[in-house]
Amino acid sequence: MSLTIISLIKQVPLPTEMRMGEDGLMDRTKAKSIINIDCQFGLEAGLQLKKQYPDARMIVCSMGPVSFENALRTALSMGYDEAYLLSDRKLGGSDTYATGLAISTLLKYLGFTKDSKDRFIIFAGRQTSDGDTAHVPSQVAECLGIPQATFVEKVTSDGNFTVNARRIIEGGYQMLKLPLPCLISLTPTGIKPRKPSLIGAVKARKAEIKVLSVDEIGMTSEQQKLIGIAGSPTIVAAVENIESDRPPVMLAAGQGEQQLVENFIAGFAKGGNVLQKKEKAVKEKKDAPDFPVMDKRGDNKGILTWAEVVGGQIARPSLELLTPAKHLAEQLGGDTKISTVLTGKNIKHLAATLFEYGSDEVIIVEDEKLEEYLVLPFSDIITQIIREKKPEVALFAATTAGRELAPRTGMKTGSGVTADCTGLEMDIYIDRKNKEIVRPILHSRRPTYGESKLATIIGFVYPQISTARAGTFPLPPKQNGRTGITSEFKPVLNTEDFVTQIVETVRGQGGLQSLFDADIIIAGGRGTVGDGLRKIQELAQALRDKGLKAEWACSRVVVDGGYAEYARQIGQTGKTVRPKIYVAVGISGAIQHLSGIKEAGKIIAVNNNSKAPIFNNADFGIVGNYEDIIPELIEKVQNGFTFGL
């Protein structure tokens, strides 16, 4: 029996050359293009699996304009054999829902369905750099009705048509065992994508890339109504620039570590550079046209949230989520209720916590089998609740669970999903085509294009589903003794939903809380593993010796290398810290790390690469080798320098 390995890829503009059109959609005409980085890791994961299945049929698929052929040829030159491109004008402007639908239809057309005789596995990238939603993999899996594992960094197989996937979760990882067929989405932290070989490039140039239209893959006219800009359940309503509120970095001048550190301290004492705020042009407020106001919610009412249970506790992001939920409920009017779904085993007592943080109703779903989170049963349960309760808005925390649960659920309810929001508001939508004003409607705001733009997304199918970025909203004030309505929901549980097996869950313990409480955090990156982060720890210790609340942390690569425990990792999986001073040593500044430290007071970067992105996001910078700089800093700390604390 043979195996087919399918990779889904997207071509994206080079992140440094991204531009956006007037309509808020990506302008793909000018920028140089590459295969989306996460998708490259997906391609590599497929090639790694081929080592275990040397006879595997290797297929790569994409959806987009004909220029995407370049990306497909690169994939062929890396070692894939067949390439398919779904390319049709009718797909222009598709949102993630429509994209998931179209790609899954292509796969079905190619003969890959849940019941296919030949085993297959689909690899995809976690998310794309020009969209950042991480939705499409879950949506494709849902459309095909197959199990999935997202946020995976490594896949192995025991050779018996099951795969083991190492899935990144908050503060740790989980080993999942999945049967085939299944879909796996890869984070850009696993095995690095290989370089194409010349022999592969020669082969790729001769290869035929099959370009298919939506008619050719047999999309019915009903299905075609759901794709493209007209069919998509969500639209981009507005895009604005995000201006950094951090002034340009002050780089310490000088030769040699002594001078560098002295100049840094002198600059630090002066307070660094000052941000020159550009006067924002005051926008003329245009009067809304005189269209009739339509309320399209029908009998959908109320706000539904999902409470994630981790280690017997409600996860903090699920409590934070109640802040925007409350805000929306107030905007919608006094009788709007917040209902929270609480799923798990022996979790009834946690309802009290939810009430204290703002839930009006807690829907309890208890079952032996629900002890640990799994996307298949959980999305099924939430869908059943949504169908019964008919909320107008459903919110999930944008954790690794929420970011797959929301799109998989949305695919079942036909809702568009907005990922990783930092702002949620009730507003209006002026529909100039149909000459009407829709009110109320949810405006979900999310950073995009490498955190440089803020896009406002609105959805037209109820419930409107959004995920809220962890660490962005504050915890709601706790009202001790507040109570609400408790109800129990008995879902129909499908045995097929439990085909994925959790082999192992590893979460770091301890250290975590002190990171949230620390005034100063010294964090080490890839550049500091030479001595196993000893100097990083020494600097933190020196600060503690001076009576400061100091802690040390690290970036993701350090944890992966086994130099530190998961609990000390900043960024990537949503850990946001807010110390007064953050010292990033040997950390290049991957976007995930940067979003984890955005709320820090002053950021000081030490790196020997003056081009490292961290310097664009720091207040102070020292360009130099950490082995030289840190001992010098330790000496200064011992002599009384305490970073102004």
Next chain:
Amino acid sequence: MTNTIKTDVLIIGGGPSGLAAAIHLADLFKGNPALKDRKILLVDKGASTGSHILSGAVIKPQVFKDLLPDIPVPFDSKVSKEAVVMLGAKSSFKMPFHPPYMGNKGNYCASLGEICRFLANIAAEKGVQVYSGFAMSEVLYDEKGYVRGAKCIDTGVNHNGEHLENFVEGTSVEADITVFAEGTRGSLAKKIIQKFDLQKGRNEQVYSLGCKEVWAVPESNIKAGEIYHTMGYPAANEHVFGGGFIYGLKDNKVAVGLVLGLEAKDPTFDTFKAFQIWKTHPFVAKFLRDGKLIESGAKTLPEGGYYSQPKNYVNSALIVGDSAGFLAMPALKGIHLGMYSGMAAAKAIAYAFEKNDFSENTLVRYAELIASGKVHKEMYAVRNFRQGFNKGMIAGIFHFGTQIFTCGAGLCGKLKTVADDLETLPVSAVRKTLFKEKYATFTPAYDKVTAVFYAGVSHDEEQIPHLHINNQEIYNEKNIPLYDAPCQYYCPAESYELHTGKNGHKELRIHFENCLHCKTCDIKEPLGGITWNVPNGGNGPDYKYM
């Protein structure tokens, strides 16, 4: 699974000479029914064609008419006004006449990268298989010792060369004839020159380093086609040979550059810094006023001329263009010579296929074609030019004067050269103020690392560092204490850093990720200290309009 591809002719390098060879050979094959199915494969290490190409450039157009009759060439602009300017420390005066061989009437300003993209498209249309982004790191030989093609670098290895999970073995390309067109100081050409002793009986090749920038400037600063060459400041002070150029380009752009010989005795001599100093001269600065830097880069040029050219053919292989020293002083023009060398190589290759004999006996035709053609005429006339300047500018001008009246012979016949690395003196032997001290207070408008950024440089982190200290012990014992680690000065990309620890311990740190592929370190480091190998394909600068 086999990891070898076969072709008839392999051309390594997609610069003007490699592309001219490819295009001309495709035409010759096509014109001969017996050879019409012969395959030509051209491989370039740049991420895309032209991305590693840097030149002035003012080009003599005739070669394009010879290579591609009736096809318009995307030059930038025709030379409309030119002058040679002598610079003093603050002063400047235009020479009332053009020094011999330096006139540019009828020539064109161009971006050589643009020209190469154009040539690569034509080559592809003519059936040449052009692949960029692949680096050839090894010459293959057959059992007779003939060159049998080349092998791409292995990728997916760590700094020590150990295979990682994404290891991909480099593809071997077997060919009946291999053409080395790698440009200045080609890393494979260097290997076969050594292996077959091709420099035997000839002068050492000597080089210059050129630093170049392209600026967007206000319309009034300079017109397209307006070109200036400068002599004197700051090179004359340092007893190195060379001068600057300022070329007006279309769309209100200007290319500026300084090309200086690498024969400096002073180990702290820094061409990049000299270039930045030159740019502050009032005569130069006025062209850049209120402008914006767009691109930056650096590259070496082989300047030894006729007597420094290696034997350029061996069994089954030819060397063309800069790799074989096809460049004529004093006008610093090599593009047309390189292209003619490529065309001559193409003729010799077609002849070899006709004879079905790829040995030296037939490939000697290449050298014969060069010797009887205009390339020879042009290079022979100035065969002693560059050597004359090695004793400084005054001596050089004297030598050059005598050469003009003796048809290039001068008064001493063949003048010798000394390899650039042997010219470098220990710090203690330098009789005048060291360059680093003389200009210690000069702060350039921006540093080397910024210039590297404007060259679009990138290198994969996971690979064997391609800059290699040949003998770490000798380096620590001699190059650092006696010569002050000259690479930290001459490297225009700050790929080398001499770090002094708190205890005074000095060690050389290599930042290969900055490398501009100029090859200066391979040429200039005293005691033969450094070897420049190719890094992964697609790594290096990403020049757009250089």
